[in-house]
Amino acid sequence: MAADRRTVIENCAIATVDAADTEYTTGHLVLAGDRIESLGPGPAPEGLEHVARRIDATGHLMTPGLVNTHHHFYQWLTRGLATDHNLFDWLVVLYPTWARIDEAMVHAAAQGSLAMMARGGVTTAMDHHYVYPRGSGDLSGAIVTAARDMGVRLTLARGSMDRSEKDGGLPPDFAVETLDDALAATEETVRRHHDTAPGAMTQVAVAPCSPFSVSTELMRQGAELARRLGVRLHTHGSETVEEEKFCHELFGMGPTDYFESTGWLGDDVWMAHCVHMNDSDIAAFARTGTGVAHCPSSNARLAAGIARVPDMLAAGVPVGLGVDGTASNESGELHTELRNALLVNRLGPHREKALTARQALRLGTHGGARVLGRADEIGSLEPGKLADLVLWRMDTLAHASVADPVTALVFGAAAPVTASFVNGRQIVENNRLLTADEDAIARTTGAEARRLARMAGHA
Ligand SMILES: [Zn+2]
Numbered sequence: 001m002a003a004d005r006r007t008v009i010e011n012c013a014i015a016t017v018d019a020a021d022t023e024y025t026t027g028h029l030v031l032a033g034d035r036i037e038s039l040g041p042g043p044a045p046e047g048l049e050h051v052a053r054r055i056d057a058t059g060h061l062m063t064p065g066l067v068n069t070h071h072h073f074y075q076w077l078t079r080g081l082a083t084d085h086n087l088f089d090w091l092v093v094l095y096p097t098w099a100r101i102d103e104a105m106v107h108a109a110a111q112g113s114l115a116m117m118a119r120g121g122v123t124t125a126m127d128h129h130y131v132y133p134r135g136s137g138d139l140s141g142a143i144v145t146a147a148r149d150m151g152v153r154l155t156l157a158r159g160s161m162d163r164s165e166k167d168g169g170l171p172p173d174f175a176v177e178t179l180d181d182a183l184a185a186t187e188e189t190v191r192r193h194h195d196t197a198p199g200a201m202t203q204v205a206v207a208p209c210s211p212f213s214v215s216t217e218l219m220r221q222g223a224e225l226a227r228r229l230g231v232r233l234h235t236h237g238s239e240t241v242e243e244e245k246f247c248h249e250l251f252g253m254g255p256t257d258y259f260e261s262t263g264w265l266g267d268d269v270w271m272a273h274c275v276h277m278n279d280s281d282i283a284a285f286a287r288t289g290t291g292v293a294h295c296p297s298s299n300a301r302l303a304a305g306i307a308r309v310p311d312m313l314a315a316g317v318p319v320g321l322g323v324d325g326t327a328s329n330e331s332g333e334l335h336t337e338l339r340n341a342l343l344v345n346r347l348g349p350h351r352e353k354a355l356t357a358r359q360a361l362r363l364g365t366h367g368g369a370r371v372l373g374r375a376d377e378i379g380s381l382e383p384g385k386l387a388d389l390v391l392w393r394m395d396t397l398a399h400a401s402v403a404d405p406v407t408a409l410v411f412g413a414a415a416p417v418t419a420s421f422v423n424g425r426q427i428v429e430n431n432r433l434l435t436a437d438e439d440a441i442a443r444t445t446g447a448e449a450r451r452l453a454r455m456a457g458h459a
Helices: 073-078 087-098 103-118 139-150 179-193 216-229 241-251 255-261 279-288 296-301 309-315 335-346 357-371 405-411 438-455
Strands: 006-015 023-032 035-041 051-056 060-064 122-129 153-160 202-208 233-237 269-273 291-294 319-321 389-393 417-422 425-429
Touching (some): 006 405, 073 087, 087 241, 103 139, 103 438, 122 139, 122 417, 139 153, 139 202, 153 179, 202 216, 216 233, 233 255, 241 255, 291 309, 291 357, 296 335, 309 319, 309 335, 319 335, 319 357, 335 357, 335 405, 357 405
Parallel strands (some): 006 051, 006 060, 122 153, 153 202, 202 233, 291 319
Antiparallel strands (some): 060 389, 389 417
């Protein structure tokens, strides 16, 4: 480590998002190899050796890289469809199209989703992929390859569905796997792609899709598989009133009790949405350390409701932010979710006391790292942590008249990203990816979206 060449970044405001919320009005950070070596107020110390690069970040705010905790990359090809629907109606419209995806489509969609997030300051992405049509190729491999080539840290949540219409579920029969196939393929994905080493760029989670598309047996055995393999568990939960009704009708209990009965509460579990939670549901999440991926834009787009994030935080529930799939959040950006989390929660019962700008920034960084089980390595700027960080430009028309940079970042327009580093490697410069050709990705994703539409028979 000592012999690694250093990069010095200085003269910027820094929000470390450490446990004490330490901030520097003007500070510096030194990175060496894939790690943060030191940081503090004022300029970097004189006499540092092996300095390969010195960045004058005057006019910028430095934060930890943003951590996305819920997404479906493949939906990049079905954006802008079923725009005026609730969740169940939207799913029923889209399932037949999604059942036509193949490896080339999934690779292109992953590139599009990753590029959009990375250029907006995301350094750790996640993909909950749960559509595996028979004969569609190596979809998990396509996703992992896209992230690795772009240099973005990834949690791949290997999803699955085995409860179709014939079993009282929502997806059509042709869109699901069998219980045995889903479990075997999930185990294989963990064995092929899950990296247990420090600084891992790829991790895998076990992720049956939702109570209304997955059998109770797959929920139960999926949880056992994850614990046997030592990986995390992810699913959708308590997203809509329709889901709550479904759970009561089919299982005779609400979603949280159902999750508890199938082994799905625990500090190795995080769940997307959690909109319809009563006090005892929140207490159960807090007691067990179950995490939440809060997706405010998607919840608004599908009229799902407002998750009780202030109550969850007060109870001690780990909460991160999620873009969700881009078929229900066409922007595909996470930095705008900082603002939307703050604004949407102020429409809830806590009104102006719901969330502060600093709480929103914490949700999008350290909170996300925590729900992905990686808070010891990423999510805050501290010596010894991985060098995942973003320089936001704050001296342009959009933000220059706001004195406090964290307020400007969260309340203001989406801030330009001058530089983003993952594992010490710069992947974005002046809002452009250094690791991929955005224009080529735009052409490929457009072509693949049209190919999918033709195959699905609506173009
Ligand atoms: Zn989702």
